[in-house]
Amino acid sequence: MDLKYGSDEAKKFVTNIGLITSKGKHGENIMAAEWTHVISYSPWLVMINIGGNSATAENILETKVFGVNIAAEEHNGISSISGNRSGKDINKISMLKELGVEFYKANEINVPMLKGAALNLECRVIRHESIGSKMMIIGEVVHSEVRKEAVPIIFSSGSYKKVTDFVAPSQRMSQEELDALVKKHKKG
Ligand SMILES: Cc1cc2nc3c(=O)[nH]c(=O)nc-3n(C[C@H](O)[C@H](O)[C@H](O)COP(=O)(O)O)c2cc1C
Numbered sequence: 124m125d126l127k128y129g130s131d132e133a134k135k136f137v138t139n140i141g142l143i144t145s146k147g148k149h150g151e152n153i154m155a156a157e158w159t160h161v162i163s164y165s166p167w168l169v170m171i172n173i174g175g176n177s178a179t180a181e182n183i184l185e186t187k188v189f190g191v192n193i194a195a196e197e198h199n200g201i202s203s204i205s206g207n208r209s210g211k212d213i214n215k216i217s218m219l220k221e222l223g224v225e226f227y228k229a230n231e232i233n234v235p236m237l238k239g240a241a242l243n244l245e246c247r248v249i250r251h252e253s254i255g256s257k258m259m260i261i262g263e264v265v266h267s268e269v270r271k272e273a274v275p276i277i278f279s280s281g282s283y284k285k286v287t288d289f290v291a292p293s294q295r296m297s298q299e300e301l302d303a304l305v306k307k308h309k310k311g
Pocket of ligand 1: 156172
């Protein structure tokens with residue numbers, strides 16, 4: 124079956140926003156990708172699932188490198204600008220620069236990186252495959268820079284949200300009660 128865009132079902136998913144940067148036949152580019160996930164610690168692998176016809180996918184499959192810039196709270200505008208128009212038609216990097224957004228040259232790869240992102244990852248493609256409606260691209264992180272104080276923005280129900288308070292445990296039981304329960308249900 125299909126998952127309908129904007130449906131109640133789709134609204135139950137919560138993600139980061141990866142601002143994916145690339146440089147290739149469509150020039151320097153940036154796009155918003157809510158489907159940006161860490162899938163391995165060692166090696167550190169990141170997966171993005173993006174439209175195969177996007178300028179970003181075509182740039183990345185040509186050069187085999189890309190940048191992941193995890194959006195902080197102040198980056199919702201950059202996400203909307205880069206996520207609603209294509210680098211095939213618009214130079215989004217120069218457009219954003221005109222708005223005061225700063226980029227720096229990546230350390231290990233030849234792509235622009237967003238200055239001030241919560242986390243900047245420079246990735247080399249290790250695998251890609253067309254899956255469903257998207258191109259799955261897995262990159263190994265070859266360089267990272269973190270802005271410790273930055274809070275990543277959340278994307279859910281089609282809008283940007285803040286990470287707020289810690290959720291208190293719903294089952295209120297003592298550590299002893301929990302230990303007893305775990306012991307009771309131990310296998311073997
Ligand atoms: C908040 C947000 C999240 C998005 N997430 C994704 C995503 O995960 N995968 C995808 O294919 N497109 C996603 N998009 C749409 C792309 O960013 C959009 O198609 C963009 O124009 C592609 O740009 P490009 O052609 O310059 O690569 C998202 C858009 C927004 C606004």
